[in-house]
Amino acid sequence: MPLGIRIFLVYFLFVGLAGWFVLSTVMDEIRPGVRQSTEETLVDTANLLAEILRDEVKAGSLSQSRLPELLAAYGQRQPQAQIWGVEKTQVNHRIYVTDAKGIVLLDSTGVAVGQDYSRWNDVLRTLRGEYGARSTKEDPNDADSSVMYVAAPIKDGERIIGVVSVAKPNRTLQPYIERSQTRLGWLGAGLIGLGLLIGALLSWWLSAALGKLTRYAQAVSAGQRAELPRVRGGELAQLADAIEHMRTELEGKAYVERYVHTLTHELKSPLAAIRGAAELLDGEMPAEQRQRFVANIQQEGARLQQLIERLLHLAQVEQRQGLEEQVRVPLRALSEELLQAQMARIEAAGLQLDNQIGAELAARGEAFLLRQALANLLDNALDFTPAGGLIRFSAQARAGQIELRLFNQAEAIPDYALARLSERFYSLPRPNGGRKSTGLGLNFVQEVAELHGGSLQIDNIEGGVEVLLKLPGA
Template identity: 45%
Template structure:
């Protein structure tokens, strides 16, 4: 699944869940809120009527005067013809009844319940106890639509409770307002949801379009093409990433061009150098004068040094082109490698009267690159070791150390000795190419390890740590 599709699906999922929770909450609260509003209005009306009825009380008793009865009956029969926010109200739905201090109905606006005992109903029962009285009762117990909400108010005369007046509002009178509220919520909620979905789709398309442009550019770069960098309006992470990819591409192209030139140059120089060295060796055999011998020896020595430098440059180029080492690793015996190095450097070791001490440890590593790293560390130790001393090689766990006795590394050079082409002069020797420790550091990085060089007081210790 593409990125834009994933973003769109994830956005729809989140929006759907949020919309469902919100609408469920709103629809669940719509009816209670309308009923609460209606109840609050009934409370005000009931208390108003209670005061009107109390004004006719006599000797602490409720008196239903003909004028009051006629007024309440006329109220029940009114046709208000009101337009309430688009809903027509053509009749009075409020049911009014008045009970005495014992709960007996003294007046009923429907004219059906006068004389009955309503003291068991919560609206009357609770109000007679001095509490807030209200109830909801169904006229048909099997039909929720027939429920009627009643609210009562106490009738007092000189502070004494002498009766209760109750007002009832049928659920059918409230239902149109609830239905309209739910309908509006459904319409406007659905419209808002559609707008959000449209905006989400546009956002996913916009992001996907920008990412696809960047992806095509990166793929073209990976295929060695030379596409023009994509241009993005505004400033965001995608534009920053495009600029970073462009900068990386230019650096890689420069580096690749430099590596190709170095490789080409080294290959082209090896044959002439071999010819020069061969010619020097032939001349050395033919020349008899000592002065000319010095020139031929210098030609042979310098051609050999240049050939060694080219070999190191090629080895360094091969290492830098590797993204990672092959997965194969094996237990490499350090003692065997050291013996091989000693055979190849026999004359140099004998010239400086150096000995090599090595333990029987092994390292888990890629054999060829570890051999190259160890040979370079030993060559570096040999170059700086004082005559008549010992080079110590120790392998333990995942750590390889090479110690020599000789001049220490100056403090200013400790952080730079592993840089390419940076070298320090050895006593009585020419300056080296500065590639040996750089190759060891590159090999350590390819293994995921580290190379450090430290002064030991009477020499230098090189420590190669590989991951276990």
């Protein structure tokens, strides 16, 4: 299972359980919280009424006062109030008053006057001087039919002469409880969803960053050219820098070792020829023969110099992971410049030139490397084109790339050699003398093409050989 998914699952489990626990706990606290707040309001109301009713209860004139009429009118009121989105259309308080013995003197519903309420906890505890409150179901089979009663003592000095109780059905609180639970549920679900989204984005970002670094490490270990990915975040950026530093150190050591082995192997042949010729020159010989050995030394010396220069150029390209510049390089002008530089050689061999590259076509890349690559291709074509043969440049734009073709009349390349032409130090004998080149030119061209995100392809076609070089278009 990918690391990002594992991180997300752990995060999902943690956020889900934590969110469920917190939401469940808060949901369970809403109902008692609303009832506690309501009870606190009932306490205030009962104590206010106790003060208002004190004189009438003390005088025994409660039933002859206007209070029964007022309470009846109170029960008929329709507030038409909008309370946090809940419409309130009727009053829900029940108020009753008892004397010091618990006998009901006044009831806002008018049904309990004269009844003995001394055994109900609200009246009983209040008459004892305690806090009197109770919750009683109107229907024993209906859990939502409970009514909350809160009482307050009516005092004459320190003597309790009566009790006033205020009641409110709990079902009238249910709309507010349900509304709070619904809003809290949606808010909690939104917060949990937002937390999971943040977790998913964090997991995706971390997985993507690690994936980039993994693919980069795999490409480097496979010997492919790869650019260090850009990752943000202190530790991830440090990890990327550490991987790049390790790659540089390891590649540098391996490259130096491979470079020394290769250079040593390739220097053996020309050095042996120079040493042999020098030993022969040390003795007596005809001037003509001496001149031939001197020419051999000069030729092998030039070969050594060419080998070292091309190895240095190739080393510079192979060690690079990206381009130092990306500019527009007009291909027509570049090809004309290269042909002009080789004009003495072209005229000496009587070669025919055909430059079909459009003036508007241009590649995007590093101008110096592209010039070196095309120079190597042209030099290779001149080596294999017979006297009076044709060399043709052509190019076309296709799918954002420039396809540059260099054709030269020549004998077909053997099938066994086609796939190896871009290998380092692999070379075919030249038609004009049988000698081989350094075998680094086409390898250099391929490295330059890959550095630009392009490719090199060599094929036999009718009448000769064609090199196809694909480069990014400008």
